[in-house]
Amino acid sequence: MNKQKRHDIFSRLQAQNPNPTTELEYSSSFELLIAVILSAQATDVGVNKATKILFPVANTPETIFALGVEGLKQYIKTIGLYNAKAENIIKTCKILMTQHDSQVPDTREALEALPGVGRKTANVILNTAFRQPAMAVDTHIFRVSNRTNLAPGKNVLEVEKKLLKVVPKEFLLDAHHWLILHGRYVCKARKPMCNSCIIEDLCEYKEKTE
Structure with missing residues (x-):
């Protein structure tokens, strides 16, 4: 895919959604961290249902730690892998x-040292909470990047590095959110909705749907 096409793709995504953000509900960087840890192999909708009950009761390191592992489980037991997630969060x-003086750190090294925080989670926090140019490649972004030929790669790290290289700088801070939303609602896994896609003519996917 050439440079102009990539620029046009993000221009259109930006025009459609000028201020994209995560669908996880949070009001602080700590709440975002907890929500992202919980979201591994779970839906944002499911996580939001749990945190709507949890955060009014406990939404700081001190108050969640005070719940203990068993106490925390009661709030997150509707979420997959909740046993391991409760232990990691505590x-x-x-x-x-x-x-860290009860503050969420703003470096990759410090974030990835936290239990339950891998590279993808760290990228979400760096990008969403601290507005750093990081690219959290999930299944949606991996699929869209390969299917459209925007930034093809054999694994998530390859796609992440390629996106950081080829996405025009003016779009880099929000590209992560645009690509996730596009993959979630338009460029779906089983059958992409090519006939209602705003970048269909720019996409290089050969097997477009009617």
Whole structure:
């Protein structure tokens, strides 16, 4: 895909949605961190249902740590892998309290040192909470990048690095959200909705749907 096509793709996505953001509901960087940890192999809708009950009760490292693993489980048991996630979150809260003055760190190294936080989660926090040019490649972004030929790659890290290289700088901060939303609602896994896609003529997918 050439440079002009990539620019046109993001120009259109921006025009359609000038201020994209995550569909996870949060009101602080800490709430976002907890929501993203919970969202692994779970839907944003499911996570939001749980955090709507959890956050009014506990939404700081201290208050969630005070719940303990068993107490936290009661709020997140509707979410997949909740046992492991509860343990990781309690450990993360302790590290934030003892090593970071209860603040969410703004570096990849410090974020990835937190239990339950991998590269993708760290990228979401860096981009969404701290507005750093990071690219959290999930299944949606991986699919869209390969299917459209925007930034093809064999694995998520390859796609991440390629996107950071080829996405025009003016769109880099919001590209992550546009691509996720496009993959979630238009360029779907089983059958992409090519006939209602605003970038259909720019996309290089050979098997477009009617």
